[in-house]
Amino acid sequence: MTALGARGCWNLVRLFSLALIGVTVSACQTTSPVSRVPIGMTVHVRDADTANLKRQFDLMAEMKVTWVRVDINWSSIEAGQSQLNWDYPDAVFEQAGAHGMKVMAVLAFSPGWANASTTIPWAPTSHARPDDPASFANFAHVAAQRYAAKGVGAWEIWNEPNTRKFWRPNADAGQYGDLFRAATDAIRKVDSRATVLIGGLAPLPDEAGAGIAPTEYLEQLYASGTAQLADGVAVHPYTFPDLPLDSHRQPVGAFGDLPALHAVMERHGDGRKKVWVTEFGAPTGTGPTAVSEKDQTLTLVQARQQVARWEWAGPLLYYELVDGGTDPSDVEKNFGVLREDLSPKPAADALMESESQWWW
Incomplete structure (x- = not known):
């Protein structure tokens, strides 16, 4: 598509978006004035070389991205005990610093040698929680020592712990609370000003035993004294394949339920704290839940x-920057706003537009 054609197409999308929002936003709108919200991107290095990664960050700068979210995956960094490889996060942090972007580090997962008793045959070993929260806290301490002075603006402890997919064999707020408290204490011993977040709570799939609803899970974390320690x-x-304002069709814990989640925080005296949207997006392609x-x-x-x-929400970090592959039928590989060759999809073009052209 020519540059003029792409812009013309985007203008039509923008007008449609504004019309749709005008009809549906009343259910979610507050009385607070419109304000800008910082945006970010999840970045996965994959096989990118230095030039490719620099190009990714250059494109993010054009999209006005100010936050970068990167995995600090214990299972890959210390696959062999006491054998640490920091190449992945080091490469991202170097580019983030060069581009003046803040970093959100996601501390998650555990290597096989640290989770022998928590693994189950049908689950990826890398997703298992560690046997001992203290071992995870030790890794968090080492990570904080390495990166606290290199632009880490926030630490997200684990990924979607309220789901069975990422907390084996079943979601358990008590177990997660033990891990969160240990990791938070370890990080703050290195950096007392660190921003530490409850790990990204996810919507529940429509299947029995999938996990615990975010509001209920957060209530349990308050009951144990865990949530009070978070910043x-x-x-x-996520709402795909539906749009974020189509609240009547969303799963439990999706975009339309965010006010209810913040209400839990308010009831416990934490209304001043923010709800950080650290993953949000939709996959393109031909998969069963893909969107145009x-x-x-x-x-x-x-x-x-x-x-x-929502004055209580933000930043907003999109998932993700670059597609993970070229197979359009694989939903997990098509969340990028950039294709694998780094060519922009319309979503990236929209973020590069002057905000005054699409903000209302």
């Missing part, structure tokens, strides 16, 4: 406009 709560309120490139664009724009209306 905020991270969420991953137009709807991916609408998803990102609608979410940003609505989060800006």
Whole structure:
């Protein structure tokens, strides 16, 4: 598509988005004035070389990205005990620093040697929680020593712990609370000003035993005294294949339930703390839950406009920057706003537009 054609197509998308939001936003809108909300991207290095990674960051700068979210995956960094490889996060942090972007580090997962009693045959070993929270805390301490002075603005402890997929064999707020408290204490011994977040809570799939609803899970964390120690709560309120303001069709814990999650925080005296949207997006392609490139664009724009209306929400970090592959039928590989060759999808073009052209 020519540059003029792409811009003309985006203008039509923008007008459609504004019309749709005008009809549906009343259910979510607060009385607070519209304000800008910082945006970020999840970055996966994969096989990118230095030039490719620099290009990714250059493109993020054009999209006005100010936050970068990167995995500090214990299972890959210390696959062999006492044999640490920091190449992945080092490469991302170097580019983030060079581009003046803040870093959110996601501390998660455990190597096989640290989770022998928590693994189960049908689950990826890397997703297992560690046998001993103290071992995870030790890794968190080492990571904080390495990166606290290199631009880490926030630490997200674990990924979607309220789901069975990422907390084996079943979601357990008590077990997660033990891990969170240990890791938080370890990080703050290195950096007393660190921002530490409850790991991104996810919507529940429509299947028995999938996990615990975010509001209920957070209530349990308050009951144990865990949530009070956090500086905020991270969420991953995906809605695809539906748009974020189509609240009547969303799963439990999705975008439309964010006010209810913040209400839990308010009831416990934490209303001043933010709900950080640390993953949000939609996959393109031909997969069963994929969306069109137009709807991916609408998803990102609608979410940003609505989060800006919630004074208690933000930043908003999209998932993710670059597609993980070229197979259009694989949903997990098509969340990027950039294709694998780094060519922009319409969603990336929209973020590069002057905000005054699509903000209302």
